[in-house]
Amino acid sequence: MDGGMQTLRGFVVLLLCQSAGEALARLLGLRLPGPVLGMLVLLALLAWPPVRTLAAAAADALLPHLSLLFVPIGVGVVVHLGVLAEQGLRIAAVIVVSTLAGLVVTAMLLRWWCPAMADPAPEAPLSADAPEAAR
Amino acid sequence: MSAGFVELWVYLSATPLFGLTATLGVYVLAQAASARLGQPPWANPVLFTVLVLGALLMATGTEYPVYFSGAQFVHFLLGPAVVALAWPLWQRRAELRQRWAALVGAGLAGGLAASLVAVLAGWALDLPASTVASLAPKSTTAPVAMGIAQQIGGVPALAAVFAVLTGLTGALLAKPLFDALRLHGPALRGFALGTAAHGIGAARAWSVHPSAGAYAALALGLQVLLAAFTLPVVLPWVLARLP
Numbered sequence: 001m002d003g004g005m006q007t008l009r010g011f012v013v014l015l016l017c018q019s020a021g022e023a024l025a026r027l028l029g030l031r032l033p034g035p036v037l038g039m040l041v042l043l044a045l046l047a048w049p050p051v052r053t054l055a056a057a058a059a060d061a062l063l064p065h066l067s068l069l070f071v072p073i074g075v076g077v078v079v080h081l082g083v084l085a086e087q088g089l090r091i092a093a094v095i096v097v098s099t100l101a102g103l104v105v106t107a108m109l110l111r112w113w114c115p116a117m118a119d120p121a122p123e124a125p126l127s128a129d130a131p132e133a134a135r
Numbered sequence: 136m137s138a139g140f141v142e143l144w145v146y147l148s149a150t151p152l153f154g155l156t157a158t159l160g161v162y163v164l165a166q167a168a169s170a171r172l173g174q175p176p177w178a179n180p181v182l183f184t185v186l187v188l189g190a191l192l193m194a195t196g197t198e199y200p201v202y203f204s205g206a207q208f209v210h211f212l213l214g215p216a217v218v219a220l221a222w223p224l225w226q227r228r229a230e231l232r233q234r235w236a237a238l239v240g241a242g243l244a245g246g247l248a249a250s251l252v253a254v255l256a257g258w259a260l261d262l263p264a265s266t267v268a269s270l271a272p273k274s275t276t277a278p279v280a281m282g283i284a285q286q287i288g289g290v291p292a293l294a295a296v297f298a299v300l301t302g303l304t305g306a307l308l309a310k311p312l313f314d315a316l317r318l319h320g321p322a323l324r325g326f327a328l329g330t331a332a333h334g335i336g337a338a339r340a341w342s343v344h345p346s347a348g349a350y351a352a353l354a355l356g357l358q359v360l361l362a363a364f365t366l367p368v369v370l371p372w373v374l375a376r377l378p
Contacts (some may be wrong), residue, residue, distance in 0.1 A: 073304030102249025102331030
C-alpha cells in the first residue's frame with residue numbers, strides 16, 4: 001500500500017476519533033472540546049498496531065503544518081483589533097507579563113523536578129515499535 | 136481591459152477560492168522566508184502570514200466572513216490535528232510514565248501562574264472587570280478559553296482574541312527568554328511553551344524540534360484538562376477578593 005493511501009486512511013481514523021470525542025463530550029455533558037477527548041480516544045486505540053500504522057502516517061503528514069492551521073483565527077483577530085484600541089496598550093502589557101510568568105514558572109519547576117529534561121544534549125531515540133510513516 | 140479585470144477580481148474574491156489560495160499562498164511564502172533566515176523567532180511564519188493577510192483584507196475591503204468561507208477548510212483541520220497529537224505522546228510513553236508527576240505539577244503551577252498574573256496585572260492597570268475575566272483563561276486553547284471566560288463573567292469573543300495573542304506572544308518571546316535564563320532542553324522548552332502559549336506555542340516548538348513539539352502537545356492537552364477543572368473554581372474566588 002502506498003504512502004498516500006496510508007495517509008488518507010489515517011485521516012479517516014483521526015476523523016472517527018474526533019467524532020467519538022464530540023459524541024462523548026455531548027453524551028457525558030463534559031465541558032471539554034471534542035478534539036481533546038478524541039486525542040484521548042486515539043491514545044487508547046494506539047495500542048492496536050493497525051490503528052497505530054495509519055494514525056502515524058496521518059499525524060506525520062498533518063503535524064509539521066500545525067502552525068498553518070492557526071492562520072484563519074489569527075486573521076480574524078487582526079481584523080477585529082480595532083475593538084481593543086482604547087485598552088490596547090494595557091492589554092498588551094498584561095498578555096506579555098502573564099505569558100512570561102507562565103513560561104518561567106513551568107520551565108523553572110521542570111528544571112528543578114526533572115533535571116533530565118533540561119539537558120541540552122539531543123534526546124534518546126524514540127521507541128522503534130512502529131514504522132515512521134512515509135515522508 | 137481594466138473593467139474586465141475588476142469584474143474578474145470581484146467574482147474571484149467572493150468565492151472560497153480566494154480565502155483558501157491567499158491563506159496557503161502567503162503561508163508558503165512566509166515559510167520559505169523563515170527557513171531562509173534560519174527560523175529566528177521574530178520571523179514566525181504564522182505571525183507574518185496573519186499580518187500580510189490582515190493587511191490584504193483591509194486593503195481590498197474584503198469582509199472577514201468572505202475570507203473565512205475559503206479559509207475554513209484550513210481551520211477545520213485543527214480538530215484532526217489535535218487528535219493526531221496522540222501519536223507523538225504514544226511514542227514517548229515510557230519517559231512520560233517516569234516524569235508524569237513533575238509534568239502535571241509544573242503544568243498546574245505554570246497555568247495558574249499565567250492566569251493569576253494576568254488577573255492581578257489587569258486589576259493593577261485598572262482594566263474593566265469583564266476584560267480582566269476574559270484575560271484570565273488566555274493560556275488555554277481558544278475554544279476552552281471562551282468557555283471558561285463565559286463561566287467567570289468574561290466575554291467569549293475577547294477571550295478568543297486574547298488566547299491567540301498569547302500564543303503569538305509566547306512563540307515570539309520564549310527563545311530569548313529561555314536563552315537569557317539558561318533554561319535548556321527541547322523537552323523542557325516545549326512543555327513550557329505548550330503550557331503558557333497552547334497550540335501556537337506548540338506549533339512553534341514543533342518547527343524547532345520534534346521532542347519540543349511532542350512535549351508542547353502534551354502540555355497543551357494537559358492544560359485543557361487542568362484549566363477546565365481549576366480555573367472556574369479559583370478565578371471567581373480571586374476576582375471576588377479584588378477591591
